[in-house]
Amino acid sequence: MGLSIDGLISGQDTTTLINNLIAVEAIPQTLLKGKVTAAQAYTTAVQGLNTQVAALADAATKASKPASYDLYTATSSSGQVTATTSTGAAAGVIDVTVGRLAQNQVTVTGPLSAWPDATLTLTDATGKATVLTPASTSLDDVVSAVNAAGLGITATKVAVGADGFRVQFSSTATGSAAAFTVSGGTVPTTQVKGAQDAQVTLWAGSAAEQTITSGTNTFTNLLPGLDVTVNAVSATPVTLTVTRDDAAISKMAGGLVSGLNDIFAVITNRSAVSTTTDSTGKSVTTAGLFAGDSTIRTVKQNLLSAASMPVDGRSPSEIGISITKSGTLEFDAEKFAAALAKDPAGVMKTVQEISGRVATAAATASDKYDGTLTATITSQQSQVRTMGLEISDWDLRLTAKRSSLERVYTAMESRLGELKAQSSWLTSQINSLPDTYTGSSS
Template identity: 55%
Template sequence: MSNAIDGLVSGLNTTDLINSLMKVEAVPQGLLKAKVTTSQNLIAALQGLNSQISALGDLAAKAAKPAGLDLYSSSSSSPSVTTSVSAGAGAGQLDIVVGALARSQIGVSAAMTAWPGTPAVLTIVSGAVSTEISAASSSLDDIVTAVNASGAGVTATKVASGVDAGGVPQYRLQFSGNATGAASAFTVYQGTKAEVTAATAPNLLTAPGAAVIRAAQDASVTLWAGTPAAQIITSSTNTFSNLLPGVAISVSAVSTDPVTVKVARDDAQIGSIASGLVSSLNGVFALISTKSVVTNSTNAAGAAVLSPGIFTGDSTVREAKQKILTAASAPINGHSPSEYGISITKTGTMEFDAAKFAMALAKDPATVKAAVTEIATRVAAAAKAVSDKYDGQITAKITGQQSTVKDLGTRIEAWDRSLATRRATLQSTYTALETQLSAMKAQSSWLSSQVAGLSSSTSNG
């Protein structure tokens, strides 16, 4: 409609005129939209800071656990003996002599062309467990399939073994235990469980031509070998998990000389935790600092312009930083953390002196570990107060800003409706103006024609 009324009578560019008037009318709405953009940028920045502080809190909480700094490493004097450390380990040393390795059992039957009996039934006995297995037929392939599907803890394999006197191919059945250790030894019988109990079932591994190729065996180590206190310890696997608290020892070869296993406090890991905590703290402080910088620039006229950062002057962010910084740098039992290599700098960040920390830890490990635990505990509490997803300070600020954005959005929508109404009113007004001008022009033309007619009549008379 607006384009249709441009300059019909008045010669005015009505569309441009209305658009210009609407720009003026929309100034308040533009200010609201600018506020929305500013609030959304602040929300995004606060969410990023909140996530980083939350990660700092998680790291600090882990270090603050009672055993968080009870870290140990282990070593062995032989490559055939390896170690791994878990919770509960403590400093210590142990000499062992590896006497045997754990093995699984392997046995083979005598050569045969088919299963020697009908129906094709066998029973595998391992310890106190008997497993009766029925095959689909006397075919050795079916026997193998049935054994492997039985869950008896034994794997069967058909192995070629020449031909019999009549030239018929023969095979042996190899039975391999799935688990190592003496307790995993087994016997294979031709027959049912009842026949095994009645001692009427043939033992396939002791029959003529059959053999136990490898007996099941436990691994064994001797402690304090060569002394009256010598003691043999066995394991069904090649790993011993109970020789030293929190230390698993795995063996891969027998030995004649003692192998020394050592467990010592891992100062490097403890230092790494302390260093990581300081780095995470500085990461939070760096983010706040970066987003609080005021930048200098010039406008089109060459005048100086100062642009504040998104966190500049934000009291919530400032208080959050101070709370975390105080938690990390406050004295511990009257001693400054700087005594342990953890100090605050002039710029308001933290610094970690690895050499100083290592020296203090070596001199008084209990005090230094307690200090790190205390710092971590305070930092974890401060981070939670700031970033808790329910009632953290920054979380509350984010929620407030989101509510503001929602309210501004409602007001902007109201302005959309108001501006639409205003545009329609202006269009209607200018349409009416053109209509009136058109009517006046038509009336003027009629009057002019009447006057011209009167003049012509007078002249003729």
């Protein structure tokens, strides 16, 4: 903290004087701080662009794989039967008749007040028997023993009025494989609902009629990549249709173009030069962070070329991907859909090729180890660190300079104080001298 020496003797505002001198000395540091601020703003902008380009690289890599176009959608002629597609689906149509739904088994005992036996035995569909020994003949203990056994069977005590209670045993899964029996000596049981598989019939009524069962109400891969879930028995066949999902393929191609245009928009906005007027009416020109940046310009050109160059001698504009006058891309969904309907294999191959080229260009720019944008970010961060050290050195230098100036001005004030004291002493001495009388003779 500086010394307060303002005007002790001289009457000068030495603090302001020192501050002004330090401000002049600090001009190089101030300029350096401005460079740091600019470098940090530029680095942040490049990092944001790099994130976008890296995301594009991932999306384009996915779009370049043939499996990404293995897109199909399924429809059903009945709301009681739903169909979904997964990997490996192919176009096709099939009729199914739902004969029955899957269900779990439910068995109940006769009315009880307590379990009449020391044990009970549960036997699964494979014939495996498990003997349980409850803690007591209490129905609550019997229920607890069954539920803790982990056999895929749950037990519940049900109040039935004056008759006391019944114990209900239920399989947790549906299907015939979940069937079980309960035996416990003298305990009577009744099967309320039997375990059964769901069943559908293909080509019903023909010589090729085929029945298929499932332990659940879902039939997996009924056709390749087609899962069917039944919710009700049907008296008439339900038609399931699998078709290529052209809308999804079009969305993927359009998304690639949109991702490129988003990047181009950022580069264009940050490369723009604007002119404003300051408070004095003078025009001030401000260049965007990316203005004149050859690295950024190269990234944009590489991406644009990757998306617009011909594939097997044919322009991407033939399938609805074209360059605009402003240097961006345009996706014509209707033209793409028409081309896809006419030549699906050719269109998908073209999009895969374009996606692969875009993925390569984007990865070259954004690779986390040697991408051109990554290298730019690393270089800028290194420069900011170096300038930060220089700024810290300037802080030390300016602190030392301030201390030196304060000592100089303190010494000046002290010397002035001594001189003033001497002046006051001399003045007092002179004033103390006797008056000299000069007379004349008569």
